[in-house]
Amino acid sequence: MKMHSYWLDTSTPSGDYSSTPIPKEVDVAVVGGGFTGLSTAYHAAKAGKSVALLEANTVNWGASGRNGGMATTGLAIGFRSAMKRYGEQRAIGYFNEYNKAIDLIENLVEDHDLDVDYERSGKMTLAWKASHFEGMQRTAEDLKRLVGQPVELVDRANIRTEIGSDVYHGALVDPLGAGMHVGKFGHALAGLAVDAGATIHERAEVVDVERIGDTTIHDLKTTRGTVRAGNVVLGTSGYTGKPFGWQQRRIIPVGSFIVVTEPLPQAVVDELLPNRRMASDSKNFIYYFRITPDNRLLFGGRARFALSDPSQDRKSGEILQKAMHHIFPQTRDARIDYMWGGLVDISMDQMVHAGEHKGIHYSLNYSGHGVQMANYMGKVMVDVISGNPEANIWRDLKNPWIPGYFGEPWLHLRAGGAYYGLQDKFS
Ligand SMILES: Cc1cc2nc3c(=O)[nH]c(=O)nc-3n(C[C@H](O)[C@H](O)[C@H](O)COP(=O)(O)OP(=O)(O)OC[C@H]3O[C@@H](n4cnc5c(N)ncnc54)[C@H](O)[C@@H]3O)c2cc1C
Numbered sequence: 001m002k003m004h005s006y007w008l009d010t011s012t013p014s015g016d017y018s019s020t021p022i023p024k025e026v027d028v029a030v031v032g033g034g035f036t037g038l039s040t041a042y043h044a045a046k047a048g049k050s051v052a053l054l055e056a057n058t059v060n061w062g063a064s065g066r067n068g069g070m071a072t073t074g075l076a077i078g079f080r081s082a083m084k085r086y087g088e089q090r091a092i093g094y095f096n097e098y099n100k101a102i103d104l105i106e107n108l109v110e111d112h113d114l115d116v117d118y119e120r121s122g123k124m125t126l127a128w129k130a131s132h133f134e135g136m137q138r139t140a141e142d143l144k145r146l147v148g149q150p151v152e153l154v155d156r157a158n159i160r161t162e163i164g165s166d167v168y169h170g171a172l173v174d175p176l177g178a179g180m181h182v183g184k185f186g187h188a189l190a191g192l193a194v195d196a197g198a199t200i201h202e203r204a205e206v207v208d209v210e211r212i213g214d215t216t217i218h219d220l221k222t223t224r225g226t227v228r229a230g231n232v233v234l235g236t237s238g239y240t241g242k243p244f245g246w247q248q249r250r251i252i253p254v255g256s257f258i259v260v261t262e263p264l265p266q267a268v269v270d271e272l273l274p275n276r277r278m279a280s281d282s283k284n285f286i287y288y289f290r291i292t293p294d295n296r297l298l299f300g301g302r303a304r305f306a307l308s309d310p311s312q313d314r315k316s317g318e319i320l321q322k323a324m325h326h327i328f329p330q331t332r333d334a335r336i337d338y339m340w341g342g343l344v345d346i347s348m349d350q351m352v353h354a355g356e357h358k359g360i361h362y363s364l365n366y367s368g369h370g371v372q373m374a375n376y377m378g379k380v381m382v383d384v385i386s387g388n389p390e391a392n393i394w395r396d397l398k399n400p401w402i403p404g405y406f407g408e409p410w411l412h413l414r415a416g417g418a419y420y421g422l423q424d425k426f427s
Pocket of ligand 1: 031032033034035036037054055056057058060061062063064065066067068069070071072204205206207235236237238239240241243255256257258300341342343344345363364366367368369370371372373374
């Protein structure tokens with residue numbers, strides 16, 4: 001069994017960027033080589049700016065190369081909760097951003113004929129409890145009426161048309177959700193950024209930041225040299241560290257974990273997920289799953305509130321394997337070929353936070369929904385630095401500091417785990 005990402009294991013980097021010389025000066029420096037950073041680099045270079053992307057590890061090393069590969073519709077919070085918090089119009093606006101984000105990925109794939117196993121096979125949310133399905137019925141009505149989203153409900157009696165399991169109490173299906181091979185996509189996007197003129201610098205961790213006066217100009221000191229940037233865009237997600245303390249204190253990194261089976265016979269695949277939808281369930285300790293392009297079952301979840309490291313990945317992977325056998329007894333004899341984990345960047349309100357603080361632009365806090373949104377926000381951040389701040393619909397959202405949190409996630413993980421576990425039990 002391999003203890004690293006299936007996506008990275010089955011894709012090829014667009015190049016080796018570990019010794020590219022750091023330029024002295026650029027229009028835009030991007031920190032982080034995940035989807036936020038790569039998309040920013042691509043769109044900024046395409047707009048004619050000189051761009052250096054600085055990545056502490058390698059392209060796609062963070063959450064972007066480790067996720068479920070699901071570009072799904074909707075916010076990290078429920079649509080009805082969003083309406084309650086922000087009012088109808090703002091909630092509709094936020095919801096629609098995710099639709100636009102999937103369209104952006106689809107356009108990139110089509111315009112550049114990218115071979116990334118992109119497929120709009122739809123997304124479904126599965127009801128863990130009967131009460132959750134009742135909530136889904138109300139959500140479906142609102143989504144159809146207010147957003148025009150073509151969602152459909154599947155009740156328990158018909159659930160086998162969507163999933164080979166009797167565990168769930170119904171499903172909300174949204175045909176606009178998509179899946180892709182995120183390893184191939186991330187590498188292809190890096191290739192596009194380089195073709196457009198950006199330079200990528202792997203093994204170049206930003207260790208210090210100095211602002212020049214009150215401007216957006218900064219000197220970024222990396223482990224491979226210093227670059228002066230007219231604008232800085234931070235796309236470090238759950239891996240945000242000390243030089244960016246203000247942003248770090250607003251992110252709780254939470255481990256999310258995945259196991260992937262050996263390739264399954266077509267008949268089993270057709271039984272497990274006959275429509276090859278991207279799937280997740282309605283618990284806080286969420287399970288999510290899909291079929292990979294080569295017919296494996298990818299099964300992920302929060303499993304437990306923990307960070308990701310080799311020992312946590314294994315413990316969480318074992319819990320997930322049991323959960324997978326419970327949901328899909330058909331997989332009991334299937335070998336597990338991959339097990340890994342990564343960090344999701346959660347904020348207090350589980351909303352995207354993007355803006356500018358002390359001259360540094362940032363887009364973070366996708367709360368487990370960044371496959372589509374990180375790519376989209378890269379383009380948005382380029383619009384912002386090109387003089388169109390209104391392109392960033394999230395700009396007015398307050399981004400509260402997490403009380404008592406200084407970037408040491410353990411205490412918060414324990415408290416959060418207990419809280420969400422109780423909610424799953426009693427909701
Ligand atoms: C297991 C798992 C499953 C997930 N499943 C899904 C899913 O199915 N659908 C979905 O929508 N979302 C999912 N997500 C979330 C999604 O993957 C992320 O929201 C998204 O990839 C974030 O992209 P990013 O570019 O902002 O950050 P990342 O991809 O995390 O990249 C951040 C990069 O910043 C670099 N970095 C950090 N500090 C520095 C520094 N000082 N200098 C230089 N570089 C630095 C890191 O090395 C890292 O490569 C999942 C996440 C995980 C972990």
